[in-house]
Each structure stands twice: as structure tokens, then as C-alpha cells.
Amino acid sequence: MSTGETARIALRSLVANKLRSLLTALGIIIGVAAVVALMAIGQGSQASITSTITANGANLLTVRSGSSNSGGVGGGVGSSQTLTTEDAEALADTNNVPDASLVSPEYNGNGQLVAGSLNTSAQIVGATPSYLEVHNASIATGDFITNENESSRASVVVLGANVATTLFPDGDAVGQSIRISGLKFTVVGVLASKGGSGFGSTDDGVIVPLSTAQRTLFGGRAISGGSALVSSIAIQAKDSESVDAALSEIQQTLRTQHNLAEDGSADDFSVINQQDQLDSLTSTTRTLTLFLGAIAAISLLVGGIGIMNIMLVSVRERTREIGLRKALGAREADILKQFMLEALTISLVGALIGLTAGLLIAFGVNISGLISAVPSASSALMAVGFAVAVGLGFGIAPARSAARLDPIDALRYE
Structure with a gap:
């Protein structure tokens, strides 16, 4: 019997039992x-993290208070602040860090913002004019902080x-006025949206x-022993090849600044390489994505x-049909082929329906705006291929059972 005829018999059997096939x-x-x-959700999360981190600036190094050994990345909440504006000035000196192109000292805090009857809480970043270029940000309307604003301690804010x-x-x-923690500020500009959230996104903060x-x-917290403290210092290396050299120069300069160079004391600061942070987070999200896929x-x-x-139930129900076909000349190979084609058809059709449903779910997730989902051809092909392989693998036992039926016993079966 030809493969085409066997396929037609298999399809007729499936169509005749639509509900069972479904x-x-x-x-x-x-x-x-x-x-x-x-x-798709896992890959979307990975893409979102990558986009948000890289949007914060290229070839970026960030110095934070606290040793990475004792305080985690950046020392964490509660670490004593050891960085000052004098440290930032030392890092901006090209004699100390020749592989750095820009330095942006920053002080971070939180506050309540009020404009008329509307209010919100936001992260407040104290920054210098270099912040805009270091963090790859841009102004949508108005202006950014100027050197004059900085020197005069102006009450201006960029939203x-x-x-x-x-x-x-x-x-x-x-041009409008708002109050930040009860103090009046004039809005001089609005930053262009970068999208994303967390990991230093500027969309949900303000800059003074x-x-x-x-x-x-933050006068009470930002001044210590006459020195003005900073929460972090962002440094942009000249290019990607200069990042490692700049990191070493930063460490040496700050050890000298903090009198740590000679006595061998541990660093009281940590330098975070943006690329290392990105690699670590990407590895974590990739592992999580594979784990979710494995569970599914x-x-x-x-x-x-x-x-x-x-x-197997179908073989039992169709025993007389199988016996009749074998009595009329069908070989074991024909019966085996028929049931394997039925298993293949069920798994392939199910995989295609499932693929459509999965893509619709991913589309719905994107429409919701809660998280990002990025379907990929590789994961779709992998899922369909695995489904077909599973269908064929588990279809072997019933197909063999049907093929090995004795036609005489099958015809006597009631």
C-alpha cells in the first residue's frame, strides 16, 4: 500500500473522531x-534589561561608596558614604585618569514633588552638566543644568x-514651579524618555x-566634616578598549585620595563596570528563561x-478494523505507518495551534504594557520540533501494538 493511501486512511480516521483527536x-x-x-517573556525581560543598562551610557564605570566585598554592588543601602566632590575632581584630572573622557559626580535621594493639586514621589539626582553626556541622556524641551546653576546653587530642576x-x-x-520636599524649584527642562524602569532610568526621576x-x-546628610559627599561618580572611558585601564587608574587615584595606598587597607569604595553588570544580569535572565522553558x-x-x-485505547476500539485490513492484504508496515502518521498529524496540528496560542499570549502581554515579551523563531521552532518528536516517540508503542495484532484473533474480537 502506498504512503499516500496510508496517509488518507489515517486522516479519515482522525476526522471521523474530531473530539477525540482534539x-x-x-x-x-x-x-x-x-x-x-x-x-518570549524571558527573552523580553533580557532585552529590556540590556536596553535599559546600555541606554545609561557607553563605556561606563560607576564608583560607589563601600567595598564590594562587604557591601555588595555599590555597598548597598546603609553603607557609609566615603566619596566626596574632591574625589570627583581628582578623577576628572587627566593626569590621574588619562583614559577617562567625562566624570559625573552625583548625589541621590528621594523626595515628594508637588505641582498644584498633583504630587508624586521620585528619585532626586544632584548632578553637574556632564551628567547629560555621560548617561547618554537628551533634553526633550527646555534646557539642562548649567555651570552657572551649579555655582549659584540655583533652585532649578529638570524633570x-x-x-x-x-x-x-x-x-x-x-517655566512652571514645583515644590520638592517643601522647597520651591523652577522647571527648566524635561528629559527625553528612554523607556524602561529601574537600573538608573531617568524617566521616573528629577535632576537638580x-x-x-x-x-x-540634603544638607544634613550630604555634608561631612566640611566636605560635600556624593553618592556615586559616573566615569565614561574614552572607548571600549580603555575601560580596563580607566578602572585601574580610578582605583589607584581613589586609594591615594583616601590614604589607602600605603598601608594596604581594603578599598572603601567599589568600581562597577557596566559591561560586567550587563553580562551578569544577562546570564541570570538567560538561565531563568531556559528554566521557565524547561518547566513548560x-x-x-x-x-x-x-x-x-x-x-492505545483507539487500537483496542479498532481491533476488528485492523484485522479486516490485514486480512485484505495490509502488511504490518502499513498498519505501523498508519498509526505513526496519526500520531505525527495529532502532534503537528497540536504544535501549530499551540504556537499560535503562544504568540497571541506574547502579543497580549506586550499590549498590557506590564512586561515585555519577545518571541523568537528559534524558540518557536524548538517547541514545534520537540512537540513533533514527543508525539512520534509516544506513538511508537500504540503503532507497534496495532501492527502486531493477529488478523484471525482481531476478526473474532467483539
């Missing part, structure tokens, strides 16, 4: 949909895109002159077991 494929449908959707939308929904923020943050907004793939195995069980 229920048999249900496990495959759910499994493939789960794999595609979860892999992040989301903050501007919250406080001034009509869109005319520049560094001197204003240190001496006016278990449902494909369950679907394969369902195919095997339903087809």
Missing part, C-alpha cells in the same frame, strides 16, 4: 503555547519624562544642580503520554 492534541497545544509564551507627565499632564512643564542637592535639599516542556511530555494512552 483532546489527544490538547496536552501538546498547552505545552507548546506555554514554551513559546514563557520563552524625567514620566514625572513631567504626572505633574503636568497638559505638557507645559518648562549637585550643589543644590548637597547644600540645600514538561507539559509536552504529559501531552505525549496522553497521545500514547488515547491511541
Whole structure:
């Protein structure tokens, strides 16, 4: 019997039992949909993290108070502040750090912002004019902090895109007045949106002159022993090849500044390489994505077991049909081929339906705006391929059982 004729018999059998065929494929449908959707969400999270970190600036090194050995990345909340504006000035000296192109000292805090009847809480960053270029930010409307603002401790503020939308929904923020922790500030500009959140995103924060943050907004905390403290210092290396050299120069300069160079004391600061941070987070999200995909793939195995069980029942129900076909000349290979084609058809159709469902779920997740989902051709092909392989693998036992039936015993079966 030709393969084409065997295929037609297999398809007629499946069509004649539509509900059973659909229920048999249900496990495959759910499994493939789960794999595609979860892999898309994992890859979307990875892409979002990568985009947000790289948007903060190229070839970026960040110095924070506290040793990375004792305080984690950047020392963490509660670490004593050991960095000052004098440290930033030393790092900006090309004699000390010749491989750095720009230095941005920053003081971070939080405060309540009020504009008329509207209010919101936001991160407040005290910064100098170099902040804009170091962090690859740009102005949407108005101006950024100027050297004159910095030297005069001006009460001016630049709003992040989301903050501007919250406080001034009509869109005319520049020139307006707001209150930050009870103090009056004039809005001089609004930053262009970068998208994303966390990892230093500027959309949900505001920027004031560094001197204003240190001496006016956070004076009690930002001044120690006559020195103005900074929360962090962002340094942009000249190029990607200069990052390692700049990191070494930064460490040596700060050890000298903090009188640590001669006595061998541990660093009281940590230098974070943006690329190392990105690699670490990417590795973590990749592992999580694969873990989610592996969990979802278990449902494909369950679907394969369902195919095997339903087809074993089908063999039992069709014993007389199989006996009649064999009595009329069908070979064991023909019966084996028929049931394997049925298993292949069920798993393939189920995989395609599941793929469509998974892509729709990913699309719905993107529409919701809660998280990002990025479907990929590789994960889709992997899910469909694995589903077909599972269907064929679990279809072997029922197919062999059918092929080995004795035609005489099969025809006597009631």
C-alpha cells in the first residue's frame, strides 16, 4: 500500500473522531503555547534589561561608596558614604585618569514633588552638566543644568519624562514651579524618555544642580566634616578598549585620595563596570528563561503520554478494523505507518495551534504594557520540533501494538 493511501486512511480516521483527536492534541497545544509564551517573556525581560543598562551610557564605570566585598554592588543601602566632590575632581584630572573622557559626580535621594493639586514621589539626582553626556541622556524641551546653576546653587530642576507627565499632564512643564520636599524649584527642562524602569532610568526621576542637592535639599546628610559627599561618580572611558585601564587608574587615584595606598587597607569604595553588570544580569535572565522553558516542556511530555494512552485505547476500539485490513492484504508496515502518521498529524496540528496560542499570549502581554515579551523563531521552532518528536516517540508503542495484532484473533474480537 502506498504512503499516500496510508496517509488518507489515517486522516479519515482522525476526522471521523474530531473530539477525540482534539483532546489527544490538547496536552501538546498547552505545552507548546506555554514554551513559546514563557520563552518570549524571558527573552523580553533580557532585552529590556540590556536596553535599559546600555541606554545609561557607553563605556561606563560607576564608583560607589563601600567595598564590594562587604557591601555588595555599590555597598548597598546603609553603607557609609566615603566619596566626596574632591574625589570627583581628582578623577576628572587627566593626569590621574588619562583614559577617562567625562566624570559625573552625583548625589541621590528621594523626595515628594508637588505641582498644584498633583504630587508624586521620585528619585532626586544632584548632578553637574556632564551628567547629560555621560548617561547618554537628551533634553526633550527646555534646557539642562548649567555651570552657572551649579555655582549659584540655583533652585532649578529638570524633570524625567514620566514625572513631567504626572505633574503636568497638559505638557507645559518648562517655566512652571514645583515644590520638592517643601522647597520651591523652577522647571527648566524635561528629559527625553528612554523607556524602561529601574537600573538608573531617568524617566521616573528629577535632576537638580549637585550643589543644590548637597547644600540645600540634603544638607544634613550630604555634608561631612566640611566636605560635600556624593553618592556615586559616573566615569565614561574614552572607548571600549580603555575601560580596563580607566578602572585601574580610578582605583589607584581613589586609594591615594583616601590614604589607602600605603598601608594596604581594603578599598572603601567599589568600581562597577557596566559591561560586567550587563553580562551578569544577562546570564541570570538567560538561565531563568531556559528554566521557565524547561518547566513548560514538561507539559509536552504529559501531552505525549496522553497521545500514547488515547491511541492505545483507539487500537483496542479498532481491533476488528485492523484485522479486516490485514486480512485484505495490509502488511504490518502499513498498519505501523498508519498509526505513526496519526500520531505525527495529532502532534503537528497540536504544535501549530499551540504556537499560535503562544504568540497571541506574547502579543497580549506586550499590549498590557506590564512586561515585555519577545518571541523568537528559534524558540518557536524548538517547541514545534520537540512537540513533533514527543508525539512520534509516544506513538511508537500504540503503532507497534496495532501492527502486531493477529488478523484471525482481531476478526473474532467483539
